[in-house]
Amino acid sequence: MKKLFISLLASSLFYSVEAQTPTLVPTSFASGFSSPVGMEHCGDSRLFVVQQRGLIRILNADGTINASPFLNVTSLVNQSGNERGLLGLAFHPNYATNGYFYVNYTRTGDGATRVSRFSRDSADSSLALANSEFNILTIAQPYSNHNGGQIRFGPDGYLYIGMGDGGDGGDPDGNGQNRLSLLAKMLRIDVDGGSPYGIPASNPFYEMASTLNEIWAIGMRNPWRYSFDRCSKDLWIADVGQDLYEEIDIEPAGDPGGRNYGWSCYEASHAYNSGSECSPQSNFTFPIFEYPHTDIDGCSITGGFVYRGAQFGNLFGYYLFTDFCSGNIWGTIPDGSGGYTTTVLGTFLTNQYGSFGEDYLGELYLLGRTNGIIYKISTTECSPTAFIMGGNNDCKATSAGFCTGDSALLSAVSAGGFAYQWKLDGDNIDGATAATLYTTIPGTYTVFVTKSVGCSSTSAAFQITENPLPVVSFSGLSADYCNNENVATLLPTPTGGTFSGAGISGNNFDPATGNIGAMDIVYTYTDTNGCINSATQSTTVSVCTSIYEQTAITRLSLYPNPTRNSLNVEFIATEKFGVQINVCNTLGEVISTEDKTIEVGKQKLQVNVANLASGVYVLHLQSANGNVAKRFVVGN
Numbered sequence: 001m002k003k004l005f006i007s008l009l010a011s012s013l014f015y016s017v018e019a020q021t022p023t024l025v026p027t028s029f030a031s032g033f034s035s036p037v038g039m040e041h042c043g044d045s046r047l048f049v050v051q052q053r054g055l056i057r058i059l060n061a062d063g064t065i066n067a068s069p070f071l072n073v074t075s076l077v078n079q080s081g082n083e084r085g086l087l088g089l090a091f092h093p094n095y096a097t098n099g100y101f102y103v104n105y106t107r108t109g110d111g112a113t114r115v116s117r118f119s120r121d122s123a124d125s126s127l128a129l130a131n132s133e134f135n136i137l138t139i140a141q142p143y144s145n146h147n148g149g150q151i152r153f154g155p156d157g158y159l160y161i162g163m164g165d166g167g168d169g170g171d172p173d174g175n176g177q178n179r180l181s182l183l184a185k186m187l188r189i190d191v192d193g194g195s196p197y198g199i200p201a202s203n204p205f206y207e208m209a210s211t212l213n214e215i216w217a218i219g220m221r222n223p224w225r226y227s228f229d230r231c232s233k234d235l236w237i238a239d240v241g242q243d244l245y246e247e248i249d250i251e252p253a254g255d256p257g258g259r260n261y262g263w264s265c266y267e268a269s270h271a272y273n274s275g276s277e278c279s280p281q282s283n284f285t286f287p288i289f290e291y292p293h294t295d296i297d298g299c300s301i302t303g304g305f306v307y308r309g310a311q312f313g314n315l316f317g318y319y320l321f322t323d324f325c326s327g328n329i330w331g332t333i334p335d336g337s338g339g340y341t342t343t344v345l346g347t348f349l350t351n352q353y354g355s356f357g358e359d360y361l362g363e364l365y366l367l368g369r370t371n372g373i374i375y376k377i378s379t380t381e382c383s384p385t386a387f388i389m390g391g392n393n394d395c396k397a398t399s400a401g402f403c404t405g406d407s408a409l410l411s412a413v414s415a416g417g418f419a420y421q422w423k424l425d426g427d428n429i430d431g432a433t434a435a436t437l438y439t440t441i442p443g444t445y446t447v448f449v450t451k452s453v454g455c456s457s458t459s460a461a462f463q464i465t466e467n468p469l470p471v472v473s474f475s476g477l478s479a480d481y482c483n484n485e486n487v488a489t490l491l492p493t494p495t496g497g498t499f500s501g502a503g504i505s506g507n508n509f510d511p512a513t514g515n516i517g518a519m520d521i522v523y524t525y526t527d528t529n530g531c532i533n534s535a536t537q538s539t540t541v542s543v544c545t546s547i548y549e550q551t552a553i554t555r556l557s558l559y560p561n562p563t564r565n566s567l568n569v570e571f572i573a574t575e576k577f578g579v580q581i582n583v584c585n586t587l588g589e590v591i592s593t594e595d596k597t598i599e600v601g602k603q604k605l606q607v608n609v610a611n612l613a614s615g616v617y618v619l620h621l622q623s624a625n626g627n628v629a630k631r632f633v634v635g636n
Contacts, residue, residue, distance in 0.1 A: 022314040024329055024346035026366050026375035030063045033372040035085070037149070039357030039365060042091040042101070047359060049367070049374065052085035053077065054105070058126055059374065071103070071118060071128040078106045080144065083167075087149025092191070093157055095120075101128070102159065102191070104151045106141065113139040113147055115161060117191070136196045137189070137214075139182050143167025146222040146240075154188070155233045155253070158200055161187040162237075164222035170242060170272075171264035176219050177277045179211035184263060186223065186237070188216035204258030217251070219261040219284065225303030225355055229253075229319075230362060231395030236319050238303025239287075242267045244294075246301035247287035248321060248332065248342075259285040289332055289342045291323075299325035304356035308395075309363040310415035312378060313385040313449075313457045317395070320345070320364060320377070322353045329353075329366075351375075361415060384451035385413040386459035399463035402440075403531035408464065410437045412447045419450040442466040467529040472497065474523045480540040480586070480616045481511035482631050490523070497525030503541075514541045517587070542618055542631065543588035552577060553628050558619060562633035569605040569619065571628075573598045581607065582620040591617070609634055 038050035045061040054074030058066040078084050088104030095101060099120035107114050119132040136159075141147060146164030154160050165175045165184035175183035190198040205211035222240040229236065233253035239261065241247060245268035249261055265271070265278035268290035293299060304320040318331035327349040332342040354369030366375040388410050389395065402408045412420055414435035422432035423446045429437070439445075442464045450456040474492040481488075488509045490499060499507060501521040503514030509521060517540060524534040556571040569581075581594045591612070596605065607619065612634045620629045 020314055020381065021343055022312065022318070022331070022345060022379040022381060024315075024320075024331075025378050025380055026329075026346075026348055027378060028373055029365065029376040030059050030065060030374045031372055032065060033057065033367075033374065035354070035369055036367040036372065036374065037085070037087060037354045037369065038089055039355065039367060039374070040089045040091060041358070041360045042095050043360055045360065047357060047365070047374075048089060049357075050086055050089050050103075052087070052369075053079050054086045056086070056089060056103075056128070066126055068127065070126060072130055073103070073105065073133075076105065076108055076114075076133075078108045078111045080111070083145045083147055084111055087147060088151040090151040090153055090159065093153055100191075102136065102151055104149050104161070106147055107138070111141050111144060111147075113137075113141055113149075113163070115151060115159075134196070136191060137161070137187075139163065141166060141183075142173060148220075148223055150223065150225055152227065154228055154235070156200075156202075157190075157192075158188050159191050159197075160216065160226075160235075161189070162220065162223035162226055163187060164220070164240075165263065171221070174264070176221065176263040177260075177265065177275070179205070179215065179218065182212060182214060184218065184220050185212075185215045186217040186220060186226075187214045188257070189214055202256075204256055216257045217259045217261060219259075219263045219265070221263040221267075223303075224301065225321075227303065227305045227356075227358070229306040229395070230308050230358075231306070231389065234306075236303065236306065237261075238301045238321050239263070240300050241290075241293075242272065244268075245270060245290050245292055246298060246323065248289040248301070248303070248319075249285065249287050261285055261287075288340050289330075296323065296326045296328055298323040298328070302353055302355060305358045305364055307362065307364055307377075308413070309361055310385045310413040310418065311363060311451075312381075313383040313387070314381050315377075315379055316385045316387060316413075318345075320356065322356075322366070324352055324354065324369075327351060327353070362413070382451065382455035383457050384415075384418060384449045384455065386447055386449040386457035387413050388445065388447060388459050388462045389413065398460070399465070401465040401467040401529050402442075403467050403529065404469050405440075407438050407440050410439065410445060410447075410462070411435060412449060412459070417451070421448040421450075422446075423448065439464070467527075467531050469531050469533040470494065470525055470527040472523060472525045472533045472535045474499075474535055474537070477509060477521055477537050477539055479538075480542065480631075481514070482542045482618065482629070483511045483514070483516065485511045487511075490521070492523050492525070494525060497523055499523050509539075511541050514539075516541055516543055540586060540616070542586035542616065552623070553621060556621070556628055556630055558630050558632045562635040563609060564634070565608070565610040567607045567609050567619070567632055569607060569621075570603065571621075572602050573600055576600055577623050580620075580622045581605065582622060583607065583609065583612070584618045584620055586616050586618070588618075 035052035037052045047059040049057045054077040055069045056071040084106040086105040090102045092100040115137040117134040121127040145167040148162040148164040150162040165171045175181045199213045224240050226237040235251040237249040247268040262284045264273050269286040302322045306319045307315045318333050322329045329346045331345045335341045351368040352370045353366045355367045357365040364377040412435045422429045422437045425443045445462045447459045476490040503510045522536045526532045554572050582590050583592045614635045
């Protein structure tokens with residue numbers, strides 16, 4: 001049985017839907033920024049704030065700002081107009097080792113979008129090498145607005161690039177539904193798969209002449225901020241509307257791509273154009289939420305993140321977004337029936353929030369574009385996150401099974417200063433006071449989390465069941481072979497597993513390519529519960545190579561086989577010759593030998609084997625013209 005490690009996960013849905021609707025309180029965290037439009041982390045406590053005019057500055061966990069910018073590309077950036085500038089930042093998934101990060105900016109002069117790679121200074125991790133630019137992609141922009149600008153690595157390791165429709169108003173160039181334009185699209189490229197990039201073979205339009213292969217989704221107007229839920233891996237997109245409606249779109253984790261979000265056939269779910277490409281309606285993916293400008297004095301949506309931090313359990317699982325003009329901050333959460341519930345969690349005017357940010361612990365921030373203040377999001381209620389999750393952060397499971405003999409890891413959302421108490425079937429588990437818990441016991445688990453005196457939460461129940469290991473066996477393998485014997489077909493139960501060992505190809509064992517001597521052949525099977533078991537059989541391959549049948553000897557037979565005292569050897573000789581009769585063990589060592597002269601015709605010889613121990617042997621007939629061999633067994 002092979003040891004299997006399983007991470008066990010719980011559902012964000014269960015806890016968050018039952019919790020009281022949170023009330024947001026953005027509190028000032030840092031100030032002094034100029035037109036901040038983005039904020040990212042690189043896996044540690046630092047926050048990298050993107051300023052539209054061409055600087056990236058480091059904001060530390062204590063709210064201080066490094067005096068020297070991380071990157072200064074003001075000389076490269078076209079800063080004219082309200083929507084051009086340095087617009088996006090993404091750190092390579094292997095940034096800690098390769099030092100690569102990527103930026104999206106509008107180029108000085110013509111305002112074309114450039115996505116470029118830069119490198120960090122190997123001598124100082126707080127500085128980038130401004131002269132290290134390697135251009136990945138350049139896209140012409142016909143107008144000054146609707147540049148998109150967000151870039152982000154997805155859970156699949158590919159770089160996603162959000163492109164607006166090129167600008168002006170109403171999509172005058174028809175880019176929204178033009179599959180031969182990169183504008184008005186979500187792109188997905190492989191920055192490690194070619195120079196300057198590769199196209200993932202899993203892209204929905206891969207190798208299609210009618211559609212540019214970089215395209216992941218079409219029909220975007222201006223996707224101003226999108227994000228991947230760090231737990232569920234769902235993709236949330238906020239797409240800025242034309243004159244009347246703003247929208248939120250979602251792609252579930254594992255989606256194959258190729259969705260059409262409608263622009264400019266539709267503004268949100270409302271018809272805008274009526275060209276031939278705008279029907280049938282079933283070709284389009286409509287938003288999960290939209291809002292009109294008139295009802296709330298809105299003008300432009302700003303997308304955010306799903307909250308997955310530890311501080312505010314009543315906010316856990318909500319996707320937050322805002323409007324640049326109204327200051328409303330909404331929270332959207334699954335309703336448990338396949339839909340979503342969206343609620344205004346607060347309204348904060350005059351700040352013109354241009355973006356959200358997420359730190360490495362999952363806490364969220366708002367960026368005030370006009371006043372240059374970074375706000376940290378909190379709630380009025382004291383409710384630490386009590387939520388069971390596992391190593392791969394899947395937020396959709398409410399139960400799991402582990403296999404007999406395996407251990408399982410349960411983990412709470414952790415943060416410094418919290419206290420934890422794990423429970424099994426309602427009873428405290430002695431000593432289980434860390435953020436993680438290893439267990440081999442099935443049952444119902446919860447975790448009680450305390451943030452401060454009088455401020456605590458209990459997670460939803462997570463059910464663990466024990467699954468037995470599958471019963472595995474196979475037949476068709478003999479105990480011993482000569483290495484010039486035919487290939488053996490192995491028959492496994494149940495089918496669908498994998499054979500391994502020397503000489504194995506699929507379900508076949510070839511003695512000619514196996515190891516000489518004793519070896520093990522293993523059949524391994526994984527059942528639908530993910531439980532793994534294996535069956536092992538041993539066999540021995542004897543040395544019979546370099547022995548070939550000569551034309552002078554045909555129809556060689558040995559009997560009785562197995563034998564006890566003597567072995568009869570029969571064959572037909574087509575000419576007279578001298579032969580040496582050798583009895584060898586499975587390693588090819590000669591045990592006895594005898595010389596004879598063979599006449600033409602049918603021959604019958606007798607070999608004394610009474611003194612041999614029980615086992616497998618090989619009879620060699622060796623002459624000047626060649627050799628012939630056959631295996632026999634001595635036994636009771």
